[in-house]
Amino acid sequence: MTVLSAASVPNAAYGPSISGAVPPHLPNGLCVNTRVASDADEQARNLSGWRQTYDQLTPGVFSGSVSELCLEHMTVFCETTSQVLRQSCEVGSDSYLFGIPLKNDGPGLIDGHLIADDALAVMRGRDEFELVTASGYRILGVVIEDAELRTYAREVERIDFSDEVLSRQILNVGASRKASLCDGLSMLLLTAQAGPQPLSAVAGSNVQSCVLAMLFDLGVSLRADxxxxxxxxxxxxxxxxxxxxxxxxxxxxxxxxxxxxxxxxxxxxxxxxxxxxxxxxxxxxxxxxxxxxxxxxxxxxxxxxxxxxxxxxxxxxxxxxxxxxxxxxxxxxxxxxxxxxxxxxxx
Structure with a gap:
């Protein structure tokens, strides 16, 4: 694991143009990097390849963290924030975000829509969205390149993957399936974080395939050929x-x-x-x-x-x-x- 502050990450990764954004160079290769923040603006800069602004809405000292595993075509992360936030977010234009809130005391809203306990959020990279999160909020995320997602769907799942599925914004997947996904992603991050050395390219590819399988096992109205x-x-x-x-x-x-x-x-x-x-x-x-x-x-x-x-x-x-x-x-x-x-x- 590498622990960084936002100041240690190259500023170029957070430039004004999000199109084609790439994660910053990570010193230890395929390993989990954790960044901590003491204010909302610093937290907003801590996710690789995003353009976003965080506004703190409740009084008190802010603390936050991002633990991030960057793979070849995918990033898996867990973000924690201590205060109520309004977030204006946009991920890379060639990617999709799957946002999976963990069990929280308060709700999360994406563009005004509640992300229920049995649901997750899906956003296209080219679409800016607003996320409002409660205090003490924890969310898992998977950012996957559009081409990789569609290639995997076509070649491995043999699924007719329509744009309609990815335009729903809120996917109701059921509490048990969501819990299994959260457990799997959390275990992945904890295991990679505790490992004595970075993941090899082969192991990284296996992890990526494993995460994609977890997402498709949610079984959200997809027609297999x-x-x-x-x-x-x-x-x-x-x-x-x-x-x-x-x-x-x-x-x-x-x-x-x-x-x-x-x-x-x-x-x-x-x-x-x-x-x-x-x-x-x-x-x-x-x-x-x-x-x-x-x-x-x-x-x-x-x-x-x-x-x-x-x-x-x-x-x-x-x-x-x-x-x-x-x-x-x-x-x-x-x-x-x-x-x-x-x-x-x-x-």
């Missing part, structure tokens, strides 16, 4: 066998679900249905086992590696960004800790 029930049982079996062969043919590197969906022109939902029906496990579980075996081989051959290897570096190479979960899954599958495999390699 590829439904598992429209395929015959023999077709579903053939898909699993082809995917299995592909994974094994590329077992020297981490393969992710989006790659499989693109390679075999199936939706994530269809792939999961086919695997559960044929192998009794999800494609994620199957891929995890293959990746764990790849990590085990790298740890066991660490003595022959050209560069020094650690458990953290091997886990990152195989796309594991949650180190403690990696250690738990490794021990469950192989009956020993990854550090034991590494130690045995040098005996």
């Amino acid at each position: 590829d439904l598992p029930e429209n395929r015959s049982k023999s077709d579903r079996y053939w898909i699993v066998m082809q995917v299995r062969d592909y994974i094994l043919a590329h077992r020297d590197r981490p393969v992710a679900v989006p790659e499989l969906c693109r390679q075999f022109h199936v939706s994530r939902r269809t792939l999961q249905y086919c695997f559960e029906e044929t192998l009794g496990m999800t494609p994620m579980s199957y891929l995890r086992a293959i990746r764990l075996n790849g990590a085990r081989r790298d740890l066991s051959s660490a003595r022959q590696a050209k560069l020094p290897r650690t458990v953290q570096s091997v886990a990152a190479d195989w796309g594991f960004w949650h180190l403690s979960q990696f250690a738990t899954d490794y021990r469950k599958l192989f009956g020993k800790r990854p550090s034991e495999s590494l130690r045995l390699a040098f005996q």
Whole structure:
């Protein structure tokens, strides 16, 4: 984690033109950077690539923070503010914002519309909007490039992704689904924040795919072009066998679900249905086992590696960004800790 004040972030990132804005250079790569603020104007400058103005509406000392994970095509953040604020906001013109308020004592309003406990907000980057938040407000956010969002919808979810869905501003997704999304995003930020080193490019790509899957699992009136029930049982079996062969043919590197969906022109939902029906496990579980075996081989051959290897570096190479979960899954599958495999390699 890197803790910054607003003064340590290049001013160029907050110039007058928001079109094509890019996040400021972050010193530690794919890691969580936390910025703290002692007044509303400072807080307004702390989100990368935004143009916004904050007005404090209640008396008292202001305190706020932004924890931000910048990935290749996405930013995930959590913002906290202590006082009632009126915010005039605009995110980059080629992006969409998904704003997910956490449980708060007071309401949040976007352009005068209440964001209920079972809802989240969606805003296009080219649209300026007004957000009014209560004191002690906490909100999670995902900013995703428009092209990446649509490409993922088309190639991985196989969904007809209309502009109508993204123009609703308020999406009612249900309290339980929203809670699951909040838990997932919060855990992601906490895990990346606590990690001993920045995320690798492979792990960062996995995180990005994971967040996109969380958003599409909300199931907001989207029409899929590829439904598992429209395929015959023999077709579903053939898909699993082809995917299995592909994974094994590329077992020297981490393969992710989006790659499989693109390679075999199936939706994530269809792939999961086919695997559960044929192998009794999800494609994620199957891929995890293959990746764990790849990590085990790298740890066991660490003595022959050209560069020094650690458990953290091997886990990152195989796309594991949650180190403690990696250690738990490794021990469950192989009956020993990854550090034991590494130690045995040098005996």
